[in-house]
Amino acid sequence: MSRRLELRCSAVLQPAHVRRAVRAKAPHYFKRPRLPKLQVSTGCNSGVSVLRGAIRDTGAFTLLELLVAVTITLMLAGLMLAVTTGTLNLWRRTQDNSAMSAQAKLTLDLLERDLQSGCHRQDGVGITWLATEVINNPADLPNHGWRIATLMKPAGAESQRLVPVTANGLAPAIADARFGLSGVWLRFTVTNIDSEGSVPVAVAYQLARRAVSGAYGASNLADIRYSLFRSAVDPARTFSAGYSVSAGTYDNTVPGYGISTFPNAVTSPAVADVLATNVVDFGVWLYVRDNTGALRRIYPANNADRAHAATDATTPGDPNRYPEVADVMVRILSDEGARILDAMEKSNGAITRPAHYANDAEWWWGVVEANSRVYTRRVEVKGRAP
Secondary structure, eight states: OOHHHHHHHHHHHSOHHHHHHHHHHOGGGGOOOOOOOOOOOOSTTHHHHHHHHHHHHHTOOOHHHHHHHHHHHHHHHHHHHHHHHHHHHHHHHHHHHHHHHHHHHHHHHHHHHHHHTBBOOOOSSOOEEEEEEEOOOGGGGGGGTOOOOSSSSOOGGGTEESSOOOSTTOOOOGGGOEEOTTOEEEEEEEOOOGGGTTOOEEEEEEEEEEESSSOTTOSSOOOEEEEEEEEEOOHHHHHHHOSOTTSGGGOTTSTTTOOSSSOOTTSOTTOEEEEEESEEEEEEEEEEEOTTSOEEEEEOSSTTOOEEEEEOOSSOOGGGOOOSEEEEEEEEEOHHHHHHHHHHHHTSSSSOOOTTOSSHHHHHHHHHHHTEEEEEEEEEOOOBOO
């Protein structure tokens, strides 16, 4: 116990006169500490001094601190906006790629099934079992169900690169080719129609630019899109018309027999089916095998070879041989690319050609190549007699 506490405790227990004597002898042990007095200034700056003390005591923010906090908040908000926008764009591109891949798979799967079950017989009676044609003349398109516009897929050399030029001695690839305004018009006879007992049926594949819904001649049109169509003539009509897909009985003006992919209005309805929308190009390369088993392309032989007719001649030349292998390609636009292309082709001033494009044809293909993907497949063509 400290000396001070001992003195105080002993003093408490003693009589009053003793306590007084002890206090007189050691007064400093009994003194209470005094608090410092509050100093109040009475000068002209007294209010400022008190205010500064109050601000320091309450802990409020200064103007500089508020500006720093606002700046940091804006930076974080901008960063979050950039991350959110990037995520949404990635999600949109992923959705577009998924949709394009699904359409391409459906199209190429059906094409492969048809080509693998094609009919061909060398009996010398003048039957064309398979035919291709590249249509690059706008005047021919209405007969194939097209809606013509001033600005649309360009004709001429821009769209006709059947065998693209390559550099450094590399072999050309079908993915780099362009097949005219309407793509390749492919017609042949197949026996793979499951519901019809595998009897021969004439089919055709082709592009058409038309409304996504409604009748061909409707005045109030829905959105115009490029689509790939597949048309089929029923077995009874195929039998009555014969199997030559180039015969006049399959002309589009004959109801029920037209094998353009979306025939003009007179053709029987429900003949053509849309395989894929936003398809802006479709093409095939045809091959035969030589004596060594190597493939040799017989169509197109060059950039000007726009047609092929596989006849039933016993010893046909390359322009008339039935193929053993086919390369197939489709170019499909993304949804965003289709919207841009639609705005361009409406020509209503909503979108104008950028200055770095020399002409509308270059602009059209520039937009298409920036917003599309090309899908290819090699197919064994297994022709057999009906």
